[in-house]
Amino acid sequence: MFTLPTSQRFKCSALLACALMSATGAYATQPAQPENHVAVADDFGPLKHIKAGVLEVAYVEQGPADGPVVILLHGWPYDIHSFQEVAPALAAKGYRVLVPYVRGYGETRFLSADTPRNAQPAALASDVIAFMDALQVKRAVLAGFDWGARTADIVSALWPERVKALVSVSGYLISSQQAAKAPLPPSAELQWWYQYYFATERGELGYTHNRHAFAKLIWQTASPKWAFDDATFERSAKALDNPDQVAITVHNYRWRLGLAQGETRYDPLEAKLAKSPAIGVPTITLEGDANGAPHPPAEAYAQRFTGKYEYRLLKGGVGHNLPQEAPQAFAQAVVDADHL
Numbered sequence: 078m079f080t081l082p083t084s085q086r087f088k089c090s091a092l093l094a095c096a097l098m099s100a101t102g103a104y105a106t107q108p109a110q111p112e113n114h115v116a117v118a119d120d121f122g123p124l125k126h127i128k129a130g131v132l133e134v135a136y137v138e139q140g141p142a143d144g145p146v147v148i149l150l151h152g153w154p155y156d157i158h159s160f161q162e163v164a165p166a167l168a169a170k171g172y173r174v175l176v177p178y179v180r181g182y183g184e185t186r187f188l189s190a191d192t193p194r195n196a197q198p199a200a201l202a203s204d205v206i207a208f209m210d211a212l213q214v215k216r217a218v219l220a221g222f223d224w225g226a227r228t229a230d231i232v233s234a235l236w237p238e239r240v241k242a243l244v245s246v247s248g249y250l251i252s253s254q255q256a257a258k259a260p261l262p263p264s265a266e267l268q269w270w271y272q273y274y275f276a277t278e279r280g281e282l283g284y285t286h287n288r289h290a291f292a293k294l295i296w297q298t299a300s301p302k303w304a305f306d307d308a309t310f311e312r313s314a315k316a317l318d319n320p321d322q323v324a325i326t327v328h329n330y331r332w333r334l335g336l337a338q339g340e341t342r343y344d345p346l347e348a349k350l351a352k353s354p355a356i357g358v359p360t361i362t363l364e365g366d367a368n369g370a371p372h373p374p375a376e377a378y379a380q381r382f383t384g385k386y387e388y389r390l391l392k393g394g395v396g397h398n399l400p401q402e403a404p405q406a407f408a409q410a411v412v413d414a415d416h417l
Contacts, residue, residue, distance in 0.1 A: 121161045121176075124184055130207030131192045135184035136177035140168030145241070146214050147411055148205065149176045152223020153326060154292035155398055156182055156316035158309075159222070162404035167411060175217075177208055179224065181325030183316040194321050196329035198252060198350060199343035202231035209239060220411050222246035222399050223370070224329070234354040235346060241358070242414040244407070246399045248362040248388070249378035253351035254335045268371045271295070275330040285323050289314045299370035300396025357384040359417035361410045364388075365395030365402065372397075385417040 124135045137157055147167055149160040157176045164174045178185040179201065181194070205228060209217060218241050219229035227250035233240045234251060260266070271291075274280035284291055292314055296305065316322075331337035339347065360382045364375065375388050389410065391403050400407040 121158060121164070126184070127208070127211050128188065129211035130204060131188055132180055132204060132207070133186050133188055134177050134204075134208055134211075135186075136175055136208075137164065138176075139164045139174045140172050142173060144168075144171045144173040145415070146217035147172045147174050147415075148209070148214075148217045148219050149174065149400070150205070150219065150221030150225030150228050151176075151179060151182070152221070152225045152398075153329070154288075154295055154314075154317060155223065155401075156313045158313045159398055159401040160404075161401070163400050163408045163411075166404065166408040170412060172218075172411075175208075175212070175214075178316060178319075179228075180204055181321045182319050185319070187321065193340055194324035194328060195332075195340055196325045197332045197339035197343060197347070198227060198231055199346035200340065201228045202235065203343070203346070205229075205232050206236060206239065215239070216241045218242045218244070218411055218415050220244035220400075220407070220414075223397065226250055227252065230356060231350060233356045233358050233360070235349060237356075237358050242411075242417060243356065243358050243360040244363065244410045244414050245360065246363045246365075246397075247368070247372040248364070248375060249353075249356065249373070249381040251350050251353060251381075252333065253347070253353075254333070255351055256353075257333055258335070265371070272330045272333065275327050276334055276336055281323065281327050284326065288317045288322065292317055295370075296398070300365075300367065300398050300402060301369045302367045302394030303396045303398065303402050353381065355381055355383045357382075359385040359414055361387045361389060361414040361417070363399055363407065363410055364390050365397065365399050366390060366392045367394045367396045368399075370397040387413075387417070 121137055125138055126133055126135050149163060151157055151159050157178055160176050164176055167174045180187070181196065201224065216239055219232060220243070221229040223246070226245040226247055229243055230245055230249060230251050233243045275284065293310055296310060328337050332339060364372065379386070379388065391399065391406050395403045
């Protein structure tokens with residue numbers, strides 16, 4: 078299971094009422110961003126499949142095959158439909174947009190029953206590199222939220238030559254088990270209740286039997302002002318029916334607390350991540366003003382981005398699932414980061 082550093086484990090503490098923050102520390106106001114969401118059918122696919130590393134990855138591809146590549150990475154307990162409005166917006170601007178299901182989600186499958194159902198940070202990041210290699214993508218803009226933001230951060234820090242630009246919701250989320258040994262104030266620990274729930278056999282059993290109900294509760298608490306309907310939720314919740322979903326989710330959170338082992342082949346990568354490496358690729362970090370999930374305050378991570386950098390706070394009740402709640406703003410951030 079992942080253990081977040083203290084700053085990351087505050088991934089949901091209240092953000093400053095600041096908005097656009099540049100690498101020089103300057104602040105500007107980001108206006109409220111109410112968005113008119115377009116009703117879309119479940120025609121995001123068709124899904125493609127490719128063998129990449131230890132996985133057969135299911136993914137959606139939109140846009141011209143020769144366009145600059147953007148890879149969009151979802152989090153837990155969400156899926157690729159978080160980007161259903163973002164992907165076509167970017168494709169319309171000439172990008173080749175790739176949206177993969179993470180290990181343990183949707184139709185992505187392990188190639189071997191013997192492969193550990195491991196969700197440590199280095200493994201998830203290595204999946205992205207394997208996916209890029211399989212598609213012969215040398216460089217891409219990476220953009221994500223929740224687990225996807227952490228993975229995009231890690232790839233940007235460890236393989237900067239593969240990343241043209243980065244968009245990361247909630248900023249710098251690179252973690253280590255050692256840093257997470259430090260206890261947080263009770264109010265912050267409360268926000269991580271599900272991490273401790275998953276640390277128990279009862280929690281694993283509860284998630285096994287109540288995946289959809291559990292996910293809906295997380296959606297509601299992480300985005301308290303997002304009025305999603307049942308059809309929107311169920312479309313994404315289907316991805317949680319993956320046979321490895323419980324194992325991947327439980328391992329992720331147990332690894333964070335040092336209650337589960339990772340794979341030794343990732344030890345060198347985790348050792349680098351434990352030093353909180355700087356990210357030098359052009360970056361825009363985003364936050365919603367109604368994010369109800371744990372997240373670090375913006376000022377805690379600004380110095381970790383040493384290249385061209387901007388921070389944007391989206392107002393108007395935007396929660397944790399930022400690309401689905403504010404797709405126009407998210408897509409614009411991808412384009413802007415690509416041109417920093």
